[in-house]
Amino acid sequence: MGERGIPPAVISRLPRYYRFLGELIDRKVERISSRELSLQMHLTASQIRQDLNHFGGFGQQGYGYNAKYLHTEIGKILGLDRSYKVIVVGAGRLGKALADYVLYEKRGYMIVAMFDKDPAVIGQKSGRGIAAQDVASLARYLEENEVDIAALTLPSEGALEVMPILLEGGIRGIWNFSHTVFPNSGSVAVQNVHLSESLMELTYRMNHLSI
Amino acid sequence: MGERGIPPAVISRLPRYYRFLGELIDRKVERISSRELSLQMHLTASQIRQDLNHFGGFGQQGYGYNAKYLHTEIGKILGLDRSYKVIVVGAGRLGKALADYVLYEKRGYMIVAMFDKDPAVIGQKSGRGIAAQDVASLARYLEENEVDIAALTLPSEGALEVMPILLEGGIRGIWNFSHTVFPNSGSVAVQNVHLSESLMELTYRMNHLSI
Numbered sequence: 001m002g003e004r005g006i007p008p009a010v011i012s013r014l015p016r017y018y019r020f021l022g023e024l025i026d027r028k029v030e031r032i033s034s035r036e037l038s039l040q041m042h043l044t045a046s047q048i049r050q051d052l053n054h055f056g057g058f059g060q061q062g063y064g065y066n067a068k069y070l071h072t073e074i075g076k077i078l079g080l081d082r083s084y085k086v087i088v089v090g091a092g093r094l095g096k097a098l099a100d101y102v103l104y105e106k107r108g109y110m111i112v113a114m115f116d117k118d119p120a121v122i123g124q125k126s127g128r129g130i131a132a133q134d135v136a137s138l139a140r141y142l143e144e145n146e147v148d149i150a151a152l153t154l155p156s157e158g159a160l161e162v163m164p165i166l167l168e169g170g171i172r173g174i175w176n177f178s179h180t181v182f183p184n185s186g187s188v189a190v191q192n193v194h195l196s197e198s199l200m201e202l203t204y205r206m207n208h209l210s211i
Numbered sequence: 212m213g214e215r216g217i218p219p220a221v222i223s224r225l226p227r228y229y230r231f232l233g234e235l236i237d238r239k240v241e242r243i244s245s246r247e248l249s250l251q252m253h254l255t256a257s258q259i260r261q262d263l264n265h266f267g268g269f270g271q272q273g274y275g276y277n278a279k280y281l282h283t284e285i286g287k288i289l290g291l292d293r294s295y296k297v298i299v300v301g302a303g304r305l306g307k308a309l310a311d312y313v314l315y316e317k318r319g320y321m322i323v324a325m326f327d328k329d330p331a332v333i334g335q336k337s338g339r340g341i342a343a344q345d346v347a348s349l350a351r352y353l354e355e356n357e358v359d360i361a362a363l364t365l366p367s368e369g370a371l372e373v374m375p376i377l378l379e380g381g382i383r384g385i386w387n388f389s390h391t392v393f394p395n396s397g398s399v400a401v402q403n404v405h406l407s408e409s410l411m412e413l414t415y416r417m418n419h420l421s422i
Contacts, residue, residue, distance in 0.1 A: 011415055015408035019390060042392060078411045079418035093338055097308030101406065109410060127304055149413065173417040175410060179230060181253060189416035191409050195312065197226035198402050199320060199386060200289045202360065204222055205400035206384040207290035 006054045013051060014078055016041060021071035033064035083108035084173075085147045089162055090154025091116035091124060091132035094177060094195075098151055099126045109149070113141060117158065135162065142169025149173040156180040217265045224262060225285055227252060232282035244275035294319035295384075296358045300373055301365025302327035302335060302343035305388060305406075309362055310337040320360070324352060328369065346373065353380025360384040367391040 020040055024032060038045040052058050055077055058070050075081055086102060088095045091114045099111045115135040116122055125131045133141070141147075142165070150171045152159045159178035166174065167188060174190045176182055182190045231251055235243060249256040263269050266288055269281050286292055297313060299306045302325045310322045326346040327333055336342045344352070352358075353376070361382045363370045370389035377385065378399060385401045387393055393401045 012408075012412060014415065015405070015411035016392065018411065019408070077415065079414040080411065084414060093308040093311050097304040098406075100304050102410070107407065107411070148417070149410075172420070173413045175413055181227065186420065189413055189420055191413035191416065193404075193406065193409050194226070195309075195404070196318065197223075197230070198404050199313070199360075200226035200229065200291065200318070201223060202384045202386055202400055202402035203290040203295060204225065204288065205402065206359070209383070209397065209400055 010051050010054055013041075013043075014074055017051075018071065018074045018078060018080070021067050021074065024067045025071055029067055031064045032067055037065065080108055083110060084149050085110050085112045085145070086149040086151060086175075087112060087138075087141075087147050088114040088130075088151045088153060089116075089135065089138070089166075090152060090158065090178075091118075091121050091126075092153060095151070095153035096124075096126040096130075098153055098177070099130050100128045102151075112145065112147065115141075116154075138162070139165050139169060142166070142171070147171060149175055151175040151177065153177045221262050221265055224252075224254075225289055228262075229282065229285045229289060229291070232278050232285065235278040236282055240278055242275045243278055248276065291319060294321060295360050296321050296323045296356070297360040297362060297386075298323060298349075298352075298358050299325040299341075299362045299364060300327075300346065300349070300377075301363060301369065301389075302329075302332050302337075303364060306362070306364035307335075307337040307341075309364055309388070310341050311339045313362075323356065323358065326352075327365075349373070350376050350380060353377070353382070358382060360386055362386040362388065364388045 034045040116132045117135045245256040328346040
């Protein structure tokens with residue numbers, strides 16, 4: 001449970017609402033009913049109402065939701081009304097791809113630096129021109145620059161080594177692609193993204209399709 | 212709920228058990244108690260027992276679990292006792308990185324081809340040498356080759372266009388990185404991985420750290 005008892009599943013759905021409402025706004029749609037929203041979101045209308053009631057409702061009976069207002073408010077709840085400085089630790093192919101992907105997404109996330117310990121990788125640039133710096137300089141970098149989020153795209157051993165430096169350096173969010181599971185702690189939020197595990201889950205589902 | 216009423220959360224944890232047991236085996240550990248397992252997995256010992264009881268238990272009272280046996284059995288449940296042919300549709304930086312990442316992971320997932328519609332991208336190779344083919348040839352490729360899984364690393368519009376071709380071509384699993392949410396259907400399993408949404412969820416958590 002999160003703030004005011006908000007279930008994690010509801011929080012996980014907020015970015016989908018946010019994205020979909022953004023698409024509606026791009027298509028000049030002003031209002032949407034919870035039924036229409038539910039069809040697009042693959043949820044029931046009652047789930048939608050319950051989800052949004054966690055944050056005070058936003059809807060007017062019979063009127064549906066104002067897309068722009070709901071988009072703005074969900075954006076605020078998600079913390080998207082400000083920008084975030086992001087570093088990527090681990091400049092292998094995944095790290096470089098991620099750096100460019102985040103830049104491409106342009107939602108107030110700024111990739112400010114990338115680090116690696118491999119001398120063969122240090123100095124290499126991502127497609128969008130972010131050069132990998134020596135991870136030995138990470139602590140000093142964090143002293144001199146304010147950074148909000150670190151994306152960890154390196155093996156588990158490296159992630160464990162680098163974690164104390166990140167915490168000491170004031171990082172508040174870890175976007176964790178390493179295999180090490182870091183639990184959320186009081187001072188830092190962790191979002192674990194386990195790509196290879198999601199692939200295993202897919203094969204489980206493929207083998208149990210008759211469910 | 213999945214097979215025999217297995218909750219999705221339990222299924223999501225299976226890859227973590229599998230990975231961790233694999234690490235134990237690499238370290239020549241033969242047996243592990245549910246308490247030790249729970250410390251490593253950040254779960255309670257009772258959760259571990261409940262999780263594994265869904266699949267018949269595997270443990271002997273007082274003896275703990277046999278790491279190798281449990282690893283093998285969970286591997287079978289996940290469908291990892293066979294191999295899978297994977298294509299990547301969308302050969303941008305994320306697609307190429309993913310192709311190499313899956314190859315690197317080497318768990319019976321074989322990247323057999325990559326497709327794109329952009330003439331500037333067709334012919335380009337991933338770091339490990341998988342060349343992007345013209346997506347116009349996808350239908351024929353699927354007729355001539357058996358493919359299990361398609362990773363979708365392309366924009367939503369493209370994903371919607373390519374989906375009927377994939378279903379027609381006998382694809383059984385979709386590893387979906389596009390922004391379109393495909394629900395699981397009877398004939399195809401879908402694993403949605405929404406990178407930018409996980410980043411938004413991270414910022415939500417960062418802004419509600421006092422929870």
